[in-house]
Amino acid sequence: MTDDSLRSERIGRVELLTLNRPEQLNSLNLALTNALTEAIERIAESRDVRAVVLTGEGKAFAAGADIKEFSALDTDGWHDFITRLEAVCSGFEALPQPVVAAVAGVAFGGGFELALGCDLIVADERARFAFPEIKLGILPGAGGTQRGPRALPLHVAKRMLFTGEPIDAPTAHHFGLVDQLAPPGEVVEVALARAQQLAAGPALSLAAAKRLVHRGLEVDLATAIAMEREVVTELFDSADRVEGVSAFLEKREPNFGAT
Secondary structure (H helix, E strand, O other): OOOOOEEEEEEOOEEEEEEOOHHHOOOEOHHHHHHHHHHHHHHHOOOOOOEEEEEEOOOOOEOOEOHHHHOOOOHHHHHHHHHHHHHHHHHHHHOOOOEEEEEOOEEEOHHHHHHHOOOEEEEEOOOEEEOHHHHHOOOOOOOHHHHHHHHOOHHHHHHHHHHOOOEEHHHHHHOOOOOEEEOOOOHHHHHHHHHHHHHOOOHHHHHHHHHHHHHHOOOOHHHHHHHHHHHHHHHHOOHHHHHHHHHHHOOOOOOOOOO
16 A cells, blocks of 8 residues: 555454544545545455454544545535545445444544444544534535434434534443443554454354344335345354354354354
8 A cells, every 4th residue: 555544454353444644633535535445445355354443543533524635626526525435434334344443532524424334433531523514514425414313313413413513422422322432542452352352253143244234224124124034044054153052052162263
């Protein structure tokens, strides 16, 4: 990767992705968005990566889109940028591996949208989340108006979209947006521990759980339950199911190896 705006590190079977524009509070420009796209494509094809952690270098997770860069864009350029950024958020959703956001500082605008594209959010207890776009006369354009109300109570999401006011990490945890709070300065370590726990789990079942949740929300309940039944039937024939049942009966920890 020639651009250094995104760092990638393998820790066991976990891929740690770090947004690396700390002087710009990891604001999202086209180069960083493209680097994230490339990383997602690579991870999707990997049989070694079993979980992903996404975090930001320095004082912020990501402060949103790079205003200096996007203010120079015309309408077509802006449309192209938000399309690419939303594809990154959807790309994290579509990965077979679970993705954990490790949020410290601010996750504002596009940064908040990135976190919403992850499966779980671990947040430094001092972190904050916001959709400040209304203060610029626009709205979130990478899924925020849709994923926000799916992750938060409707009235809370509306207030955040209407006012641009942030919520802090304890409040986000109360509403279920944040899965786990981390002590100051320890968010990456806590997120890695969660990711390593997931990486040790049955990869086929984890991927299927992600797929069923996202697809099931798009259809009626009866169709979703039928989808579930078919997927669980397929999993019953997997090596991971055999190992899981054997480990339970033998009173030992399972060693899941199916990919």
